[in-house]
Amino acid sequence: MKRLGIENGALDAVDARIVALLADNARIPTAELARSVGLSAPSVAERLRRLEDSGVIEGYMARIAPAAIGYPVSAWLRVRPVPGELKRVAEIIRSIPEITECDRITGEDCFLARVRVASVADLERLLDQLVPYAMTNTAIVQSSPVLPRLPPLAPAA
Structure with missing residues (x-):
């Protein structure tokens, strides 16, 4: 069943353009969106309401520069809980506000987490919360040549 141009995760060309424009600027006015896609406001x-209702648009947010608000150190943590501590480690990860995103992954490690901290000393204190229950491998980010972005939005054929 085709609904709003969304079928099996595919967007029609207009919806794909709307989503791309919103990904670039979540504050774009509806009137400007309408002009850009050639429709009325x-x-x-x-379409926005239907994209929201269908779960394509989960929310709207501003991209904040962590360094500008006092968190210049970014790192990726690979976390491998010791046997029997998976749930506890997940709870600890959820409780640490400096962990800004985390995925449960396949492979030797169970979690891949992004950390934003003010200093390497703060990173060490954060890691100390996990060490009794997990092994960690840390990679400090030097730069980010690709900022968070959407995958290609190919309109439905």
């Missing part, structure tokens, strides 16, 4: 507002 009410039509775009309805």
Whole structure:
């Protein structure tokens, strides 16, 4: 069943353009979106509502520069809980606000987490919370040549 141009995760060309524009600027006014896709503002507002209702658009947010708010050190942590401590480690990870994203992954490690901290000393204190229950491998980020972005939005054929 095709709904709003969304079928099996595919977007029609107009919805794909709307999503791409919002990914670039979540604050773009509906009227400007409408001009960019060649529709009326009410039509775009309805498409936005349907994209939200269908779960394509999960929310709107600003991209904040962590260094500008006092968190210049970024690192990726690979975390391997010791046997029997998976749930505890997941709870610890959830409780640490400096862990800004985390995925449970396949392979030798169970979690891959992004950390934003003010200093290497703060990173060490963070790691100390995990060490009794997990082994960690840390990679400090030098630069980010690709910022978070959407995968290609190929419209439905």
